[in-house]
Amino acid sequence: MSAGHIDLLIHDVAVWTPDGPVMDGAVAISGGCIHRVGAASDIADWPEPAQRLDGEGMLLLPGMVNTHTHGAMSIFRGAADDLDLDKWLNKHIFPAEARFAGRETVYWGTLLSCAEMLKAGVTTFCDGYFFEDAAAEAANRAGLRAVMGQGIIDFPSPDSPDPSRALETARQFLDRWKDHPKVKASVFCHAPYTCSPETLVKSHALARERNALFQIHLAESPGEAEQIRGRYGLTPGRHLHRLGVLGPGTLAVHCVHLDDEEMDLLASSGTGVSHTPESNMKLASGVAPVPEMLRRGIAVGLGTDGPASNNDQDLFGEMRSAALLHKVHCMDPTVMNASVVLDMATRGGARALGMEGEIGAIAPGLRADLVLVNLDRPHLTPLYNIPSQMVYAASGADVHTVLVDGEILLRNRRFVHLDVEEIMGRVGEIAGKVKEFLVKGS
Amino acid sequence: MSAGHIDLLIHDVAVWTPDGPVMDGAVAISGGCIHRVGAASDIADWPEPAQRLDGEGMLLLPGMVNTHTHGAMSIFRGAADDLDLDKWLNKHIFPAEARFAGRETVYWGTLLSCAEMLKAGVTTFCDGYFFEDAAAEAANRAGLRAVMGQGIIDFPSPDSPDPSRALETARQFLDRWKDHPKVKASVFCHAPYTCSPETLVKSHALARERNALFQIHLAESPGEAEQIRGRYGLTPGRHLHRLGVLGPGTLAVHCVHLDDEEMDLLASSGTGVSHTPESNMKLASGVAPVPEMLRRGIAVGLGTDGPASNNDQDLFGEMRSAALLHKVHCMDPTVMNASVVLDMATRGGARALGMEGEIGAIAPGLRADLVLVNLDRPHLTPLYNIPSQMVYAASGADVHTVLVDGEILLRNRRFVHLDVEEIMGRVGEIAGKVKEFLVKGS
Numbered sequence: 001m002s003a004g005h006i007d008l009l010i011h012d013v014a015v016w017t018p019d020g021p022v023m024d025g026a027v028a029i030s031g032g033c034i035h036r037v038g039a040a041s042d043i044a045d046w047p048e049p050a051q052r053l054d055g056e057g058m059l060l061l062p063g064m065v066n067t068h069t070h071g072a073m074s075i076f077r078g079a080a081d082d083l084d085l086d087k088w089l090n091k092h093i094f095p096a097e098a099r100f101a102g103r104e105t106v107y108w109g110t111l112l113s114c115a116e117m118l119k120a121g122v123t124t125f126c127d128g129y130f131f132e133d134a135a136a137e138a139a140n141r142a143g144l145r146a147v148m149g150q151g152i153i154d155f156p157s158p159d160s161p162d163p164s165r166a167l168e169t170a171r172q173f174l175d176r177w178k179d180h181p182k183v184k185a186s187v188f189c190h191a192p193y194t195c196s197p198e199t200l201v202k203s204h205a206l207a208r209e210r211n212a213l214f215q216i217h218l219a220e221s222p223g224e225a226e227q228i229r230g231r232y233g234l235t236p237g238r239h240l241h242r243l244g245v246l247g248p249g250t251l252a253v254h255c256v257h258l259d260d261e262e263m264d265l266l267a268s269s270g271t272g273v274s275h276t277p278e279s280n281m282k283l284a285s286g287v288a289p290v291p292e293m294l295r296r297g298i299a300v301g302l303g304t305d306g307p308a309s310n311n312d313q314d315l316f317g318e319m320r321s322a323a324l325l326h327k328v329h330c331m332d333p334t335v336m337n338a339s340v341v342l343d344m345a346t347r348g349g350a351r352a353l354g355m356e357g358e359i360g361a362i363a364p365g366l367r368a369d370l371v372l373v374n375l376d377r378p379h380l381t382p383l384y385n386i387p388s389q390m391v392y393a394a395s396g397a398d399v400h401t402v403l404v405d406g407e408i409l410l411r412n413r414r415f416v417h418l419d420v421e422e423i424m425g426r427v428g429e430i431a432g433k434v435k436e437f438l439v440k441g442s
Numbered sequence: 443m444s445a446g447h448i449d450l451l452i453h454d455v456a457v458w459t460p461d462g463p464v465m466d467g468a469v470a471i472s473g474g475c476i477h478r479v480g481a482a483s484d485i486a487d488w489p490e491p492a493q494r495l496d497g498e499g500m501l502l503l504p505g506m507v508n509t510h511t512h513g514a515m516s517i518f519r520g521a522a523d524d525l526d527l528d529k530w531l532n533k534h535i536f537p538a539e540a541r542f543a544g545r546e547t548v549y550w551g552t553l554l555s556c557a558e559m560l561k562a563g564v565t566t567f568c569d570g571y572f573f574e575d576a577a578a579e580a581a582n583r584a585g586l587r588a589v590m591g592q593g594i595i596d597f598p599s600p601d602s603p604d605p606s607r608a609l610e611t612a613r614q615f616l617d618r619w620k621d622h623p624k625v626k627a628s629v630f631c632h633a634p635y636t637c638s639p640e641t642l643v644k645s646h647a648l649a650r651e652r653n654a655l656f657q658i659h660l661a662e663s664p665g666e667a668e669q670i671r672g673r674y675g676l677t678p679g680r681h682l683h684r685l686g687v688l689g690p691g692t693l694a695v696h697c698v699h700l701d702d703e704e705m706d707l708l709a710s711s712g713t714g715v716s717h718t719p720e721s722n723m724k725l726a727s728g729v730a731p732v733p734e735m736l737r738r739g740i741a742v743g744l745g746t747d748g749p750a751s752n753n754d755q756d757l758f759g760e761m762r763s764a765a766l767l768h769k770v771h772c773m774d775p776t777v778m779n780a781s782v783v784l785d786m787a788t789r790g791g792a793r794a795l796g797m798e799g800e801i802g803a804i805a806p807g808l809r810a811d812l813v814l815v816n817l818d819r820p821h822l823t824p825l826y827n828i829p830s831q832m833v834y835a836a837s838g839a840d841v842h843t844v845l846v847d848g849e850i851l852l853r854n855r856r857f858v859h860l861d862v863e864e865i866m867g868r869v870g871e872i873a874g875k876v877k878e879f880l881v882k883g884s
Binding site for chain 1: 561763821838873
């Protein structure tokens, strides 16, 4: 065994590794990375750690990767539900955003989402919104690992009243965050039906030039496919392929209405996919062909979507919904088994974001983004099978402690750095004004 | 205002009443019943209460009604997932039950489920299993309101090796629990495909004679309909109707594969329905036509099903799954809105069990089965709409305090009477043996 300093030793814990569980295990953290993973019997040979964390009765999971959200939209959580997508967007969300989306609201809304996600075991999230610089400040304040996408859309938006300036806003955003250790800047083109071919090509070129993730909503609703075919003579997936914006470094979100050939294009190009089952169910978008995408080797991660459409950001719930939805949709209880789904929420998400060498599993050399789940609960008793328990019985509320880069951000469900009362208070104030506005408008 | 003694006043709380929310409300409890419901401004005129409970930052909901579970099966939670129904039952569940289901295991398994349900805000549950007398003891020990169904099936079962004795076992069970204030005995015929017409008719007659609920799994899988049509020349719903076992006092569970006429039969007969969306999804049984049943005025409640098939007993999760599933299935985001679903988990469940004059809402005269939900959480901030928040963002883990018959059973998520560590320990011991058995058998 090599020597080397250990900053933190998590011991007497069940560890979920890529090779399965180590029931009486230990993990050593050094310099923000996972240094060693072993059994209790191994640690006598390891260097004395600077600190210890007792994991008795708990399970150590890799931090969850939320591949799609609009964190700032927590300010609209539950403001307009059970509506048609068109009505929801045009009568409620867009007018409220036009009136309320600003640096201040985006900062507090995103910070609230960061608090929510941390409490549910999310250590990395991928976001897209306007005023993304303020959202990135919030992610930085919370200490989460994040991929933050500056929104680009071909009509006047809250941060770019002149849409021709949107690309320049994104460029400045990428410059500002280019060297941050945990917050990566990204470009988020809203969708093929709201961004012209020229906008898509230029935005994608900018993302590639800066080695930033290019995000786009793709094939969310049946209407989108019709619209794109009407305009460009091609389905949305083929349209993006022809424009050359698929490929590694591109994340396609939703992917509900894709045919076989479009899935082949995603697979052969190396495009990542964010699967958002609860949002797709709630907005009645449809059921994404996830088992078929996985069979093609596409990197599929899970996403909650924004809290105005889901309405929470708990990837445990999203895992359950994914597993259950595809079984009943395929009328086959063996598809999307618990291991596959747990993998999708961790390693799959890392791959979809192009971060598989960095996060997504408990293995030496990866960043120490870790979650301790308290197994000592009635609904998690007895324990036969870890993935089953996590997917079918656990929830984000079973998360006990969360580390990002080896730093404890949540301990025994309490925030180490964040003043969550202040955050909830600030969002509550904003929501009070939103409520007045919506009541007047309705 | 009439005088009268108040045992407990819950004050400074948002109250969810059948007429909508009273944001700054109060509820007075007397003799185990809801005595008064009002606004903060009303309580100056009410008699001085013996005790007070401050509900600041919380929402008072009627206790959730879980219309279908097999509580004892918590001992098999997660032991066999992602399998075909046939394989699941015949290769795993039935052999494990034959080996392990006994008074002792049923008692501890059901008690664990009671603990789980209490922590998730369930105040009434409807159960069906073998050795139901031991399960009823557990419900009684936990203090929950319960409808406990003694299982009847036409082949040797753990508690009736001679199936011809099953009806007598049920009769004795009904006699033993006939005067209990909270635990009602019931008869649970497994299904039309495992009980002969004679068994169904006799069991139903026994239930009617004792004014007990007659429960039966109905039309769970496509295969069942085929089988029953093959044997009796009728679909399962028509078969039960011809036998005369539908009607008030009958609860039909699952009801996935029903045609229009069968739904009309349920409606016209006054049969209640338990809808179990997560179980139906996980076992790939199909999607029950719930919006159509509700349109016909059928009393539909929500059920979790047993923890071997779901794998938890959290009705908040079940509400969300119900709302999301039917939207995507109907491709209509407006069906099963949050109010309808919250109603199904409370009043609908009470109606389905024939207990609408007793439980299911916060209204004077009903039993004081109440749940305080902590709203002061990141994922429940801000608050625009109570049903939306409960259905789309809350989980059982947000339950703070639970009362049954006006008695506090859970306070700040701690059990007042139950030793949950002991319960989890006992179930853990049993599960250790089950694990050995399953490993040997596989």
